[in-house]
Amino acid sequence: MLRNLLMTLSYDGTRYFGFQTQPDGNTVQDQLEAAIRQLTGEEVKIHGSGRTDAGVHARGQTFHFQTSSQIPVERWRHALNGRLPYDIRITDAVEVPLEFHSRRSAKRKTYRYSINGNRVFDVFEQPYQLHHPGYLDVMAMREGLAYLIGTHDYTSFASRHSTKQSHVRTIYEARIEVDPGKEGAGSHEQGIIHIYITGNGFLQHMVRIIVGTLLQVGEGKRLPEEMGRILEAKDRAAAGPTAESKGLMLWKVEYNELRDFLAVSDNTLS
Structure with a gap:
């Protein structure tokens, strides 16, 4: 069964060519997709709430992706952080409706x-x-x-x-x-x-x-x-x-319609 997961992360952007995948640069998206692949074996494409440029940091960036993995949502944060570089940390993970989009749904x-x-x-x-x-x-x-x-x-x-x-x-x-x-x-x-x-x-x-x-x-x-x-x-x-x-x-991204799903994070709710 396909699931849609929304995650909040923090990262130090000093070493990266921004959030979004670039043809010839190391990006935060590259690291996240590699960690998910190591964990589940799936080739997924994540969708961020927006881009950040090279050298820009994030305290409350969000992204979503769809997965067939049945790993309980509460285990994803720890599992991915164990596979990510020291300067990228997942802080929250929640399951959201399939139609949810981290960028288009952001208010x-x-x-x-x-x-x-x-x-x-x-x-x-x-x-x-x-x-x-x-x-x-x-x-x-x-x-x-x-x-x-x-x-x-x-x-x-x-x-x-x-x-x-x-x-x-x-x-x-x-x-x-x-x-x-x-x-x-x-x-x-x-x-x-x-x-x-x-x-x-x-x-x-x-x-x-x-x-x-x-x-x-x-x-x-x-x-x-x-x-x-x-x-x-x-x-x-x-x-x-x-x-x-x-x-x-x-600093943060807010989703007004997801209060029932996102009761766990200051970063995604005002």
């Missing part, structure tokens, strides 16, 4: 981008944070970020190589949180600046371009209200640079 996705605003970076956290030792006006960045909330054409914040027919997306929420760390607020150390953006979907490089433009606002190179004008321009050249991939993390 909301949240990304987090982390910036270390201290003068010296943390050697243990530096693979997951952009280091920016210069002063950033976080209040101005918050003001600029607010212009992007709503339903808009985000062409200005999409890669020129985007193949999507429509660049219209909805950003439901966007906020900036600052963890002052040991030095405390008001010192020369700005702490860790986390930018959270939640939407119904994202274009290629969209969050990283938003962050690169917000950094220019924080540096005083742009005014906060320019974010609105950049959005209206629908021109990639109007926005700032693409921020480094290592500061970006797919």
